[in-house]
Amino acid sequence: MPVAEAVAALAALARPVAAVETGTAEARGAVAARDIVVGTGRPEARTALRDGWAVSTAAIVGASPYAPVRLARTPAWVEAGAPLPADADALLPPEAVPPEAVPPEAAGGEPLEIEVEVAAGEGTRAPGAEMPSGARLVMAGERVTALQALALAAAGLAQLTVRRPRLRLLAAAPDTLTPLLGAWIAARGGVAEPAARPAEVDPLADAILAPGADAVVVIGGTGLGRRDITASALARAGRLHAHGIALRPGESAGFGEAAGRPVLLLPGRPDATLAAWLALGRPLLAALAGAGPETTPTLPLTRKVASVIGLTEAVFLHRTASGVEPLGGAEIPLHRLARADAALLVPPAHEGYPAGTAVEVLPL
Known part of the structure; x- marks a missing residue:
């Protein structure tokens, strides 16, 4: 046949x-039984993408060394990943506030002159921007990857439905x-x-x-x-x-x-x-x-491959910097087979491929 x-x-x-429920961490490699979408957008509040001083950009418009803007108190210090105060919409870089102006608990303090302005949202993630509500993270029939599992966990999805x-x-x-x-x-x-x-x-x-x-x-x-x-x-x-x-x-x-x-x-x-x-x-x-169609990488052959007409021929390959090196197919000794990290299925209508031909490979 x-x-x-x-x-x-x-x-x-x-x-x-039948579909089963599984934890996000255990779902890697499994096929999603249905689309997985974000419910509530995340983050719920504006968060810091880096360390810095939380400010309202409206309060420091036009600030420069020649025209400093005086604030009533030292801005709040925010670590990367933490939410900003409700009245802040951007982060000043750490060096914007001199060390001598920083109070012991990095809040409150004396009036302070700011000599740099920032654009609204700079250094921050807006509410719902990381994981917008309704965003589809995984499609039904798609194999869950490690990166998708990371996104699912960040979206607060502890369980998902897969086929195993x-x-x-x-x-x-x-x-x-x-x-x-x-x-x-x-x-x-x-x-x-x-x-x-x-x-x-x-x-x-x-x-x-x-x-x-x-x-x-x-x-x-x-x-x-x-x-x-x-x-x-x-x-x-x-x-x-x-x-x-x-x-x-x-x-x-x-x-x-x-x-x-x-x-x-x-x-x-x-x-x-x-x-x-x-x-x-x-x-x-x-x-x-229930997996959907999957794409396979296409790489050039470093040497020619010969095949028999009428048979699908499996050729084991080793990936190199310049493409894939054919190791052999039928009766390949185990010491060579052990080097294989990909394979090629030559269709029955082909007698093989010359060196340099780009072929679809199956990663092992």
Whole structure:
């Protein structure tokens, strides 16, 4: 089955999972279930963007060394982030008031001559300007970033509604791939639940059918070997939609459904596992999370990439100052795969790309 057809079929099996409430700090990477907008504008009062002396600009209009303006008392000192007094609308710089004129508690004091004027609002944030009422901080279907979490916390939004799919990962021991896939799933807002993959068809079918997950990912056992039973187990547990994807590496991947949930079968060799996850697993996770379209960076290749017509080819890349360096695809040794921090999926209609071609890459 072509990769594009497989992705579409997998997406048809997936339904966005139920939305849950979570804390702002824990929401990073998760997909927002609805738009998140600011309720009450912030700050409620004018606040200082820097340290300085709070003044009313109307009281010091035209102040200069040649025409100082006399104030009845020393202005109030305000630290960055603190609200200004109600009658103040700007900040004088710290050096505008000489140290000898500052009373012990930085308020009150003797009359004072000011020799500099400032514009209204200078050094301050107007009420409601930091977080205007009605401002949309996160769109539905958007993955919450660390910066958005910062803005949400500043807006006083302690809880938000997200979709966080739970994926059961079934892998046989020794298992070196589940930790990596689990980290990738967590980074994109999902929850990975590792479990042992039984070595017999019936117990594996039972493990696929076990409740509690939104999708099941079986790692290994997808080939034609005598102990490769995952396709048979899925067929027994539910329905095997495809076994054999036009993907290199990862040709023996497959998918189907059981108990109303999508089931993804990944090959057991690291390069094939990761290629099949990038081509099929990431779109599946996005569909379960209700994620909208995401942009991918475009970078130039430092060397040419050759590909086979008719297959989607996964090429692992290493980002450099001048672009992305191809490391290899099918049968790439682990010591080279370990350097990968991005990947490229070459469409089946291409024979590859010459050096210097700008290509869309998937960050790992």
